[in-house]
Amino acid sequence: MTPRSVQPAPTGAATRRRDAANTRRLLLEAARQRFAYDGYAATTVRDIADDAGVNVALINRYFSSKEGLFAACLEGVEEELRRTGGTPLGEVPDAIAGQLAGSAGDATKQILLLLLRSSGDERVDQIRLGVLRAYAERLASAAGWRPGEPDEAQLLLRAQLILCASAGIVILRASGLQPLASASGADLTPPLRDLVDAMLSAERK
Amino acid sequence: MTPRSVQPAPTGAATRRRDAANTRRLLLEAARQRFAYDGYAATTVRDIADDAGVNVALINRYFSSKEGLFAACLEGVEEELRRTGGTPLGEVPDAIAGQLAGSAGDATKQILLLLLRSSGDERVDQIRLGVLRAYAERLASAAGWRPGEPDEAQLLLRAQLILCASAGIVILRASGLQPLASASGADLTPPLRDLVDAMLSAERK
DNA sequence: CGTTCAAGTAATCACATGTTTACTTGTTCG
């Protein structure tokens, strides 16, 4: 597959020629990128090592295996995504727009892509489902949903539709669909506000 | 990977022990299923052949290669998806709900999944982008959008958000997120109507 | 029946991939 060197500035610190921590970081970043855009199965350890500019064997040294490296990429996913959860309903559209289109949190977007695109693996399915469920329930809670009240199952479904839209945005942006792909957070906020309102506002017919 | 035999009724016709057309069909169905749920790279030709209950070599006989089989799965995708495009705005929610949750059109859903999940391949990226773009433009047109009018770029973006939601529904349903995963078309239509209205109705603030 | 050819099969090939091994080289600290 096409090579893509990923060797961002080592941020200060005189570049030592042998730096285990830095090598680990390079591998993690390259892996996250590859896994997110090409998927787990289509990515080879040699691709990753080449991108990172590092010897292949070091993947097994630092992460035991390809799967270990993948697991390391997933580390901290849940907490990272949990951050958007606590926001009050009014700020949700802004938060989503910022997280999906903002210049910051590039890693977050990659992990989201990775999570959504990876399939077949039991473990990933589990993590994905957990993240999605928690996210949707928090969203629904902000709109008055309480677990166990069957009357409000509709509300949970509607919260999950917001999630669907978010997931779709991540994927379709990665697909390069214009103008969505190059829309800024500010561009996305108004439509998202309408969308969230339509799904969760109490005063709907 | 786990085996899943896929051998639906040969619909009438006394089962001949040697039937090229039927074998081709079995291979196509097994392949579509595997590619959709496991992704292209994670699927092996032996998996497919086993699911279809057919000798591996026949894949190469009938489709030249694994890639050829994949291409055959994609055959007719565009036209198949185009069908929802022509519907008037009012019926769009129903159409989407039916196509994503209806019992019919199982192949359509599989192909959508396949299209959304497959990544890295140039050809697939091209097809996916084309389908998405056409779909969004038709949706936007129904709401009054005309190509080239920069004022109405917002409308196209909003139409694409409907697409995002649709794509998200397909993927999250496949992930087993409840209650979304088991929601019927009738369950989905009302929220989708609100969503489409919020995105495309002219009389919004 | 028996010829003929498509349909199907098992064995094998060539190669890519994840991993391991034996080795070399840089860094640290006495």
Place this chain on the structure above:
DNA sequence: CGAACAAGTAAACATGTGATTACTTGAACG
């Protein structure tokens, strides 16, 4: 310095995978 150890490297290994080959078997037709 120089011993000791971690970091890094190149080569090889074992296996899984897509594809090919030489072969067998069933169906169609005179």
